[in-house]
Amino acid sequence: DSGVTQTPKHLITATGQRVTLRCSPRSGDLSVYWYQQSLDQGLQFLIQYYNGEERAKGNILERFSAQQFPDLHSELNLSSLELGDSALYFCASSDSYGYTFGSGTRLTVV
């Protein structure tokens, strides 16, 4: 157990639907990062939050959004899903020493 918890582990949904992925960072870590891993794009940075505020944005589609709550957990919302959104979505949290990744949510859009 890395200390970063992601739920659900697997998600199967239809095109056009909306899903929410959840991440609880390691205790004490203020930063949360979201990554998308797909066969054709590799590991792509989506977005970072630090203590509730958006800190950096990467290759995140407008259909995707995220937020970090006062208890520091974060949610990634994916809407109007397309087949190409099928991927493994990772959350990571960091402190001054490094980055710890969760086990990911595997999203399959059918």
Next chain:
Amino acid sequence: AQSVTQLGSHVSVSEGALVLLRCNYSSSVPPYLFWYVQYPNQGLQLLLKYTTGATLVKGINGFEAEFKKSETSFHLTKPSAHMSDAAEYFCAVRNMEYGNKLVFGAGTILRVKS
């Protein structure tokens, strides 16, 4: 901007042979460098990291990496491969210009032959 290039998308070695996975980085500032391993259907596990100080970094499972500034490299090695080392390995650099995110290489799949 910081970036990472991993040479070789697939590497195959025999059990007991030397493992060498190559990583070159680009960074305008002193880099923080990382190696992660991903086993099938699992998340990313940190093998080792370089921040400052000693350039030879030892990690878990017998892996080590050497930071060479003159070559802008951070190659991962292990003296003797085990079957259990078969996995995908990612090199990453911390991007300090924008939020301290990690920027990953494309990954190298290591195959260990018996």
